[in-house]
Amino acid sequence: MDRPQALVRPLEAQWQGVLDDVLRPMRGGPPLTTKDVARLGPKVAELSRAYNQAEAEGRRTKLPLEARIAFSFPRDVPKGAAAARELVASGAVKVPADRPLRVLDLGAGLGAMTWGLVRALAASGAVGQVDAVLVDEDAEALEAARAIGRAARAVLGTAPIDLRLATEVRSLGAVSSGASAVEARAPYDVVILGQVLSEIDPRADPATRLERQAALVTDVLDRTVAPDGALVIVEPALRERTRHLHALRDRVLAGGAATVFAPCLHAATCPMLAVETEWCHEDLPVDLPPWTVPLARAAGLRWQGLTFSYLVLRKDGRTQAAGAAGDHAVRFRAVSDLLRSKGKIELFICREDGLRQRIRRLDRDAGGGRGVPFEDLRRGDVVTLSSAAETAPLGGALATPAVEASAGGDTRADDAPAPPIDERGRVSAKANVAIDVAAARK
Template identity: 30%
Template sequence: MQLRSNGNPMDTFDKSTSPIDLTVLSRNVSRLSGLLTRDREALPAAYLKDPDLRQAYLRYFVPANISKIHLPLRELSLHPKGLLRKDRLKVLDLGSGPGTALLGMMEFFSHHDHKPVLDCTALDQVGENLKDAERLFTEWRENTGMDASLRTLRSGVDRAAARLAGDPFDLIIFSNVLNELFHGNDERTEVRRNFLLGLLNQLMDQQGSCIIIEPALRETSREMLEVVCGLPAQTAQFYAPCPASGLCATLENARDWQHEEVPWDPPEIVREVDQRIGLRKDALKFSYVVLRKDASSITDVLGLDAWRVVSEPLISKGKAEFYLCGSEGRRLVVRLDKDWSDLNQDFGGLQRGAFVGFDGVLDEGKRLKVVKETKVIVKKV
């Protein structure tokens, strides 16, 4: 499914830029992109205090990051218990930056049949980020027509529980934040886990949800899973992305990591920058998990027999393969070209992130095998 934005809200970013300004913007985007990927060790704390990096983030990275929250919100909205169908939702965006995730949430609900009142809190240690958040939130609210309010709180994320104690939230969002917490600490996995445990215990409602979104890098994706897989079940259980529980099978092999890749139609300013610096932002790539205190799960929507496709199609001579994750862990599934049939024809069209079921698949131990008699069932979400 391609994610797109309402035409009016995205006009906030798709403004004309002079050639000179575009050159400066492109240079700053290239610098920030390097710091967020290959040069992560050099990424300074509170890096958005730098006005050049902040402008690069606002003009180039925010438009893409806005839409990343749509997928976890959509999967939460499908649950038969109506997890998001309250009249009013209290939302906390931790390490909010300019409020990117809150903008995406407003946009999501503006297209949804149920439009709750949104009481939002944005917490960030950079005052300039919060000023941008207030400005963008006001513009987005007007353009989407959502009934939403925003309060801002200048604070480090590590002090959030103390600053907001006794104020439980229906939805807590970490968008590109977890990987920046305690980054230089050799024991950061355990420190992050203890921090997250305390925060969810104190700030998340018993029927609430926590969405964690991270960059689609092997290091950040695996570290996120290492943190959340060690949380006690009474505090946080997996809702999504995978119909699994316990230790994520992705962690069994140090070379593996899991991320989404969703087609995206970028605004013109992003295309122009890409042409200048050689990037290609035609898809949204990110890793995420959704946590809840109860046992609600995406399996309540899809069934325990559902698998999620967690790789690109692996095409070689005479066959197509995919990696899947499900209640049995991580498995490889194959269909030989000679075994194509009307029953399994949808196998070849599977993409990363799709949910699928099988009727009559063969378990060969090291892999699952789709044969002519296997029915491939793509589960719509």
């Protein structure tokens, strides 16, 4: 298997037909399709403007549904896949053979996050049924979500994963109270909060907001997530929103309601919060599908790259940490792009031991180790650097590395290998580099 990122794919061309089937019968004027850039472009621009402005003013606003269907949905589905990629790649979330996988999507809108999860599962080769409950306070959005489900079935035909949707109009604050489809179907294998925390309590002061959202997330964990289930939170990649998510992570972990599965490989407090200008976000090389590019262009928006931040919590203690790497291996997530300058490449990493570090590989040290070339690493990769003496499996407890550094080394007993990263952050010329498939262990 390739990187877990291989499970993250733009919506295929047939999806344009799906969304057109949903748009065509919508109210007002002649039938609309995704190709109608002249009519949709301004609505997509309005969507983006309204969202940013409402955010700045601390209020929520009703966004144009046509633009959400034609543009936000194809933009956001891969974010759902990306946030779940390690759960799926590691086998920590599977479609059970004897029953449907149960999903609860809170603040679901059109259901993009659920579709993302389903597509990541399908891309991993899974087959079976997913039963999803989509909850939102916007009845119109949920109606469109159901229409997307019907059109997908009609246009795409039989899929390896049969997604069955139920919807419920409800406010998030009321999710854990009263009898409803949500409680009736609990507990869930996967619960999703996709880009909705940003919309809750935008006017509250940061401390109060943190307090309330930590209580909400804890309540969702307690009441809806199965004992071996996961909660997936997705937020925009903006600095302030992402740092809020980091603080929320620290708060929820401190309360003991869950452990962290991704992106963090450790449970220590988030080291990003110590540096005001830092935030741990994703920017995957997954572009918008080509058929949405004219819309993005017309609205002055970017179509390259997939940016978001995410947090995956679990209740069963499973993590991606390999543990016990010792002196001979350092395992980390790459939390920046590669920074190239004369004679070196630098990278910010968040290590399994909870340290954030800036490391550098000198150009003259290139090619000395085995495995993946250091210059191929990307933001978001989970990486093990090991010294020459380290033998496979790297780090001792890892699952199959996606790209494996070959076992063994030619070091002799009297030839102690250098640590893969020295105390000043320099990567050893002989360091082996492996990009890991998430290990997921208890």
